[in-house]
Amino acid sequence: MSRDEDAGDSGFERFEHFLEQWSRRDFLKRTGGAAAYVAFLAGGVEFLEACAGGGGTQSATPKKGGHVVEGNITDIRTLNSMLSSDTASNQVIGLMFDGLLNQKKNGDLIGAIAQDVPKPSSDGLTYTFKLRDNLKWSDGQAITADDVKFTYALAYDPQYKDFASPRRGDLSKYIASIDTPDPKTVVVKTTQVYAPFLASHGLYGILPKHVLGNLDGKALNSAEFNSGPTVVNGPFKFKSWDKGQQVTLERNDSYWGGAPYLDQWIVKVLPDSVALTNQLKTGELDIGPVDPGQFDNLKTTESVTTTEFPVPTFTFYAYNLNPDTKAGKLFGDKAVRQALLFALNRKQIVDAVFFGHGKVANSVEPPTSWAYKDKPKILYTFDKAKAESLLDGAGWAKGADGIRAKGGLKLKFDMITNAGNKQRESMLQVMQQSWKDIGVEATPSLIQFPQLVSQIVNIRTFDVFLVGFNWSNDPDEAPLYHSRNAVPGGFNGADFKNDQVDSILDQALGTLDKAKRKQLYEQFQDIMSEEVPSPVVLFNTGIYGWNKRVQGTDFGSFNQFGNRPWAHTVWVTDGK
Amino acid sequence: MLAKYVARRFLASLIVVLGVTAITLALMKTTSGSYVPGIDLNPALRPEDIARLRTQLGLDEPPQVWYATWLWNVIHGDFGRSMIDGSRVTDHIFERLPNTLELTATAIVIGVLVAVPLGVIGALRRGSKADHGLTVVSVAGFAVPQFWMGLMLILIFSVTLEQHGLPWLPSSGAFSAFQGGDLLDRVQHLILPATVLSFFYTSTWSRFIRSSMLEVLSQDYIRTARAKGMSERRVVYLHGLRNALIPLITLIGLELPGLVSGGLVVEVVFGWPGIGKLAFERALQYDYTTVMGVTFFATLLVIAGNLLADLLYGVLDPRIRYG
Numbered sequence: 001m002s003r004d005e006d007a008g009d010s011g012f013e014r015f016e017h018f019l020e021q022w023s024r025r026d027f028l029k030r031t032g033g034a035a036a037y038v039a040f041l042a043g044g045v046e047f048l049e050a051c052a053g054g055g056g057t058q059s060a061t062p063k064k065g066g067h068v069v070e071g072n073i074t075d076i077r078t079l080n081s082m083l084s085s086d087t088a089s090n091q092v093i094g095l096m097f098d099g100l101l102n103q104k105k106n107g108d109l110i111g112a113i114a115q116d117v118p119k120p121s122s123d124g125l126t127y128t129f130k131l132r133d134n135l136k137w138s139d140g141q142a143i144t145a146d147d148v149k150f151t152y153a154l155a156y157d158p159q160y161k162d163f164a165s166p167r168r169g170d171l172s173k174y175i176a177s178i179d180t181p182d183p184k185t186v187v188v189k190t191t192q193v194y195a196p197f198l199a200s201h202g203l204y205g206i207l208p209k210h211v212l213g214n215l216d217g218k219a220l221n222s223a224e225f226n227s228g229p230t231v232v233n234g235p236f237k238f239k240s241w242d243k244g245q246q247v248t249l250e251r252n253d254s255y256w257g258g259a260p261y262l263d264q265w266i267v268k269v270l271p272d273s274v275a276l277t278n279q280l281k282t283g284e285l286d287i288g289p290v291d292p293g294q295f296d297n298l299k300t301t302e303s304v305t306t307t308e309f310p311v312p313t314f315t316f317y318a319y320n321l322n323p324d325t326k327a328g329k330l331f332g333d334k335a336v337r338q339a340l341l342f343a344l345n346r347k348q349i350v351d352a353v354f355f356g357h358g359k360v361a362n363s364v365e366p367p368t369s370w371a372y373k374d375k376p377k378i379l380y381t382f383d384k385a386k387a388e389s390l391l392d393g394a395g396w397a398k399g400a401d402g403i404r405a406k407g408g409l410k411l412k413f414d415m416i417t418n419a420g421n422k423q424r425e426s427m428l429q430v431m432q433q434s435w436k437d438i439g440v441e442a443t444p445s446l447i448q449f450p451q452l453v454s455q456i457v458n459i460r461t462f463d464v465f466l467v468g469f470n471w472s473n474d475p476d477e478a479p480l481y482h483s484r485n486a487v488p489g490g491f492n493g494a495d496f497k498n499d500q501v502d503s504i505l506d507q508a509l510g511t512l513d514k515a516k517r518k519q520l521y522e523q524f525q526d527i528m529s530e531e532v533p534s535p536v537v538l539f540n541t542g543i544y545g546w547n548k549r550v551q552g553t554d555f556g557s558f559n560q561f562g563n564r565p566w567a568h569t570v571w572v573t574d575g576k
Numbered sequence: 577m578l579a580k581y582v583a584r585r586f587l588a589s590l591i592v593v594l595g596v597t598a599i600t601l602a603l604m605k606t607t608s609g610s611y612v613p614g615i616d617l618n619p620a621l622r623p624e625d626i627a628r629l630r631t632q633l634g635l636d637e638p639p640q641v642w643y644a645t646w647l648w649n650v651i652h653g654d655f656g657r658s659m660i661d662g663s664r665v666t667d668h669i670f671e672r673l674p675n676t677l678e679l680t681a682t683a684i685v686i687g688v689l690v691a692v693p694l695g696v697i698g699a700l701r702r703g704s705k706a707d708h709g710l711t712v713v714s715v716a717g718f719a720v721p722q723f724w725m726g727l728m729l730i731l732i733f734s735v736t737l738e739q740h741g742l743p744w745l746p747s748s749g750a751f752s753a754f755q756g757g758d759l760l761d762r763v764q765h766l767i768l769p770a771t772v773l774s775f776f777y778t779s780t781w782s783r784f785i786r787s788s789m790l791e792v793l794s795q796d797y798i799r800t801a802r803a804k805g806m807s808e809r810r811v812v813y814l815h816g817l818r819n820a821l822i823p824l825i826t827l828i829g830l831e832l833p834g835l836v837s838g839g840l841v842v843e844v845v846f847g848w849p850g851i852g853k854l855a856f857e858r859a860l861q862y863d864y865t866t867v868m869g870v871t872f873f874a875t876l877l878v879i880a881g882n883l884l885a886d887l888l889y890g891v892l893d894p895r896i897r898y899g
Contacts, residue, residue, distance in 0.1 A: 069753040075857060077614055077661045085618050164632050164662075166615065169622030200620060222662040243671045244849030245749050268753045271847040275748050278730070282738045284746060284753070450862050453617065454609025457626060469617055479619040488610075489623030 060551060066572035067264035068550055071276045071288035075269050076247060079238065080226040081205030082154045085166040087470075090562035092247050092267050096232040097205025098256070100129050100148065100186070101198060102565045105309075105556025107368065107473030109198055110565065113143060113206060113233065113256065114186075117198065124193040124512045125176075129186040136254045137208050139231045145180035150209035152178055152188075154220065162217035171201060193510050195517060196474035203563060206233060235260045235568035245269060261552075261571035277545075280304050286550050286572075289560075290543040292357035293422070304545050309556050311542040312368045312471040314361060315424070317415070317431070317464055318456075318494035318534030327413055327463035328495070335394035336411070337532045341380045343387035343438045344431060350538050353426045357543060361536035364477060364528045368557040370514075371475035371521035376529035387438050396439075404439040412441040413463035416455065419446035424466050427537065431466075456493035465493070468540065473558055475521045478505045480534070496533035549573045578890075582883070589879040596875045597868060598643060604864055605639045613862045614660035633659050635864075646868060655872070656865040660858070665869035668854060675750050676850035678762075680839050682770045684831060687777025688824075694778070695785025696817060699793065710782065717779020726772045726845035733768060748847030769846040773839055777831070784827060788820040795819075829885035832877065 074088035081093045102112040109117045114129040121127075135143035154160045156171040174197060176189040190197060208231045215223055229238045235257065236249035246268040253259045270276045273291035280288050281301045290298055290306060298304055319331035331337055350358040362379055365372045396404040396411055404411040415431065417424040428444035435442045442464070447455070455462045469480065469491075479485055482505050483497040501524060508520040544555040552570040559565070612629045615621065630636050634645075649656060655665040698707045730747040737744035746765050751757040756765075792798065793816050801811045840852030847853075851870060858866040 067754050083662075085621065086614070086616050162632070164629055166618065166621055166625050166629065168628065169625040170620055173622075222657050222664075227661065227663055242849065243668065244675075244853060245751075245847070246753050248753075264754070266753045268749065269847065270748055271844060275730075275847065278735050278747060282734065282744065282747075448607075448860060450611035450613075450860070451607065451609055453615070454611045456617070457623075458610035467617065469619065471619060477619075479621075485623065487623050489626040491617065491619070491621075 060573065062261050062552065062569070062571040063573065063575045064261050064571070065263055065575045067262060067266060067576070068286040068570065068572060069266045069268055069284065071268050071270050071279060071285040073270050073273055073276055073289075075244065076241075076267070078226050079229050079241075079247075080220075080223075081207065082151060082163070082165045082167065083221075083226060087561040088269075092249070093205050094234070094562035094564060095236045095249055095265055095267075095567055096229060096234045096238060097207070098234045099203040099205055101202040103199075103203065103473065103558050103563050104565065105554060105559035107199075107312075107370075107558040109202065112203075112565070113148075117202075120512055125190050127188045127190070127198065129188070131184045131186070132256055133184075135233070135256050137210075137231045137233055138237050138252045138254055140254065141208070141210055141231075142183070143206070143208075143233055144183040145186045146183070147206050147209045148186045149178045149180050150213060151204065151207045154207070154217075160217040160220070162221070164221050167201070167204070174201075193512060195509050195512055196472065196476050199472050199474040208233075236265050239264070255568055257565075257568050260568035265567070265570075280545050280547070283547060285547075287544065287546040287553065290545045292354045292541075292543065295355060295357060295543060298545055303548055305548055306543060306545045307555055308357065308541050308543045310359070310366070310368050311540055311557055311560065312366045312473065313468055313540045313542075314364075314366055314536045315358075315427070315466070315468045315538055315540060316361075316534050316536040317466040320460065320463055320494060321497075321533055322460065322495040325461070325463075329409060330411060330413060330463075333394055333396075334531065335390045336396065337535075338378075338380075339387040339390040339394075339438070340435060340440065341532055341535045342383045342390065343440075344380075344434050344537070345382040346380075346537055347382065349427055349430055353423050353430065354538065354540075357541050358538040359541070361539050362529070363525045364481070364536055365475055365521060365525055366471060366539055369471070369473070369475045369521075371518050371525075373522045373525045376522075377526040378529040380529075380532075380535070384438060391438065398439045402439055403441050410441070411439070412443075414443050414445055415464040415466060416445050416447055416452060416462050417466040418449040418452045420449075424468075427466060457491060458488050460493055460495070462493075466537075475517070476505070476509055477524075478509065481505065481528070494534045496531075498527070498531060498533075501527055501531075549576075578887075582887075585883055585886075589876075589883075592879060593872065593875050594647075597647075597872055600868060600871045601639060601643055601646075601864070604859075604862060604867065608862045611862055613864065642864075646865075650872065655869040658858070658863050658866045660861060660863045660866070665866050668866055669851060669869060669873055672849060672851045672854050675848060676839060676843070676852065678750070679766065679769055679773065679843070679848055679850060680834060682766055683773035683839070684777060684828065684834075686770060686774035687781055688828070690774065690778045691781035692785055692817075692821070692824075694782040695820075696789055696812070698782065698786040699789035699820075700812065702790065710786075714779035714783050717775050720775075722772050722776065722841045723845050725775065726769070726842060729768050729772060730845075750849055769839070769842045769848055772845075773842045781824060781827065785820060785824060788823055789816060792816050792820045826885050826888055829888050830881060832881035832884060 072088050072091065074086070076092050077086060077089045078084050079089065079093055079096070081097050084090050084093055098112040100112060100114040101109050101117060103109050111117060113131055113135055115132050116130065118127045118129050129148070131143070131145060137143055152171065152175065154163050155165040155167040156175040174190050174192065174194050176191045179187040181187065211231050212220060212223065212225060227241060232238065232252060235252055235255045237252045239248040239250045241247045246266055249265045251260050251263050268285065270279065273294055276285065276288050277290060277294040277298050279285040280298060281304065283303065295306070298306060319337055320327040321331055322328045323332055346360045350356060350360055359367065363373050363376050391404055396406045399405050415428050417428055425446060432442050432444055452465065452467060456465060456467065479491045481492060481496055481501055483492065483502050485492040486495050486497060504520050504524045508517045511517060542557070542560055546553055549572050550570065551573060552566060554566045610630070612626055612635070613633070615626070615629065634642060646656065657664055658668060694710055698710045701707050733745045734747035745767055746752065747768065750762065750765055752761050798811060798815055801815050839848070839850060840856055842848065843850045843853040844856055855867065855870040
């Protein structure tokens with residue numbers, strides 16, 4: 001008994017002693033470490049200031065070595081270029097895989113592994129790509145025309161019909177055949193003249209046939225390669241993927257454009273845009289997209305540079321025009337559609353919701369497009385009186401409850417957008433208030449993004465939905481406005497059907513004459529400004545921020561995510 | 577007797593597992609509409625693509641057929657592949673499990689280490705200012721939402737400290753992006769999320785120890801110990817605390833499933849690459865197979881934790897018999 005007690009007692013004493021010692025030692029150690037860390041950071045800043053003194057990328061000589069950490073708020077899904085359909089994945093894929101073509105920040109196509117952008121044949125059906133000399137995969141094997149053919153076959157050849165590529169619909173429709181007369185030549189024959197072919201389908205990262213060629217479509221869906229490509233042809237090689245946190249890439253010395261200056265490029269996933277901005281400030285991140293709401297927060301940070309540019313993205317709302325629905329009976333009246341748009345103070349939305357980072361939209365083509373018409377037929381500057389007179393004129397009279405009605409039908413509807421997107425949530429509130437002011441009752445409701453997508457492409461019981469859309473650099477907008485895409489699964493969820501628009505969009509797709517296309521798209525924009533089936537509220541802008549130690553980036557409208565032809569020339573001033 | 581008890585509990589558990597997974601699937605099926613997991617609004621997608629991808633992923637099958645197939649495969653050890661990235665669901669779970677264990681085990685250890693002394697202090701100095709102070713803090717532990725506390729800690733210990741040029745703590749991830757992953761680096765990343773998570777445990781357990789301690793200290797054997805002239809310290813630590821701790825072990829046993837699922841909110845706020853965050857993100861994207869896999873796994877752990885707690889009860893308290 002007494003032995004036990006003694007042991008217990010001394011045990012407790014030892015424990016107490018240990019606690020004391022441990023906390024003291026640990027405290028000293030930790031503060032010491034932290035202090036050293038801060039000293040290091042402070043030193044880094046001084047050094048940066050010294051470097052930045054002369055200013056400008058041009059005056060400095062690029063240094064080899066070092067790394068950048070880029071932030072993103074969406075998790076990466078796959079690293080296979082023919083499976084990916086989201087920007088977060090495309091961004092990482094773009095650093096590892098080059099396509100036949102790439103694009104400059106203004107959207108102009110340039111050669112990547114192809115020497116140049118091919119001229120279509122005189123009938124507009126055939127594109128002949130010449131590959132660059134001495135192209136090598138990162139394992140030393142030659143990149144040949146067979147690799148290109150293999151990559152595209154994954155999405156058009158019936159042999160690979162089990163491969164879950166989201167590109168199959170388009171590619172199997174437009175590609176007639178791909179021939180490889182010699183290892184450096186790829187001849188693509190299309191089934192019909194399709195103007196956006198190169199812009200839409202010429203940029204997919206080419207995959208190594210010698211690694212994947214022995215797998216069938218089904219096996220390719222779950223190939224190890226998709227989460228850890230062993231062989232690449234882009235500026236950076238795959239190193240590791242810590243799921244849910246980051247992908248680490250390293251320099252590919254055999255890159256055709258020359259070995260990158262950086263040793264590593266790390267893409268890190270963050271919980272939200274606030275965390276991302278904070279980490280740009282603390283220096284944990286070197287590069288990252290900046291949310292408009294966080295811009296001012298970041299602007300005061302000396303160590304960070306920002307750039308802002310128009311992007312081919314717009315935020316729009318759509319009326320349900322299906323005449324069989326209740327909403328269709330309200331919105332079938334053009335005066336209602338126009339009046340609602342006149343009643344929206346969109347300048348205020350841009351200023352209050354997007355903190356001025358955006359542009360009121362006059363057209364359905366984004367201003368980044370070469371077919372953009374700044375002043376189409378009708379301009380909808382905020383005009384409440386005009387909105388009311390339009391509704392009065394069309395017979396929508398205010399009832400006792402202040403809500404307009406016509407023939408027993410009240411001008412009353414629901415609006416949906418995806419929960420969690422703060423800007424869209426705020427926009428619905430502004431819309432509700434603005435429309436209440438003219439005697440229209442619109443009730444906002446928030447649903448999850450998957451449900452919103454289902455509503456748009458399939459269920460279609462909505463009255464009005466609000467969402468954003470991201471375009472390529474081709475002005476074709478058939479996915480949203482052509483009647484053939486009103487079928488289930490298509491994005492024309494508004495059920496907009498206009499013969500004239502269909503015919504213009506078809507003609508513009510079927511000619512390679514740019515001047516002719518521009519003229520057609522101008523006509524299209526005029527009609528859309530008159531019809532306003534799904535008004536574009538604003539054109540969004542892209543903002544990127546980066547630590548001043550990072551040099552050589554050139555973000556722009558079309559060099560945001562997947563396409564960055566300058567990635568291998570990015571370098572860091574401190575070489576770390 | 578015990579074997580029979582365990583067998584009966586096991587059979588009952590099977591029904592729970594079936595029920596939970598079936599309800600999970602039903603919830604996803606009824607709310608997903610025609611959404612194809614992982615597909616965004618992408619102008620290059622055609623109606624044919626959406627229809628084809630749905631068929632390939634088996635989304636057009638009736639839910640009961642899908643469920644039966646899934647169950648059959650699970651019985652044969654195959655949890656399937658994620659609908660979004662094609663990776664094995666088990667790979668996803670086991671990749672994230674170590675991170676989750678690191679966070680929650682740390683939080684539980686801190687919780688015990690802090691809760692025990694606090695509970696003892698509260699019991700020994702009942703009614704004192706310290707005791708009242710501890711009561712306020714533990715009520716706060718229940719009342720303050722974890723996400724809010726997480727954001728506040730980030731604001732103070734990452735953002736504000738950094739702005740003033742003071743030592744600060746990283747606010748997201750389990751290690752530094754560049755050359756991270758050594759012990760000090762991981763500990764630095766662990767501090768904030770573990771603090772939030774352990775705050776909750778501390779609040780619960782310190783109250784528990786306090787009342788348990790008070791109860792034990794009023795027992796006859798304590799009075800006997802004091803009567804035979806034992807020092808107060810021995811009375812408290814040796815006779816009091818040891819006995820007061822026994823019920824806590826059961827309580828911690830009940831927290832075992834929390835080792836895996838407990839940190840969901842904390843994981844999301846701190847970008848901690850664990851199972852909770854995985855389940856949360858994949859549920860929002862309707863990755864059926866992954867969500868079902870995690871649900872199955874978590875349900876098993878809850879059941880195992882409960883069973884373990886029940887059995888521990890029997891071991892620690894001889895008055896309890898199973899039959």
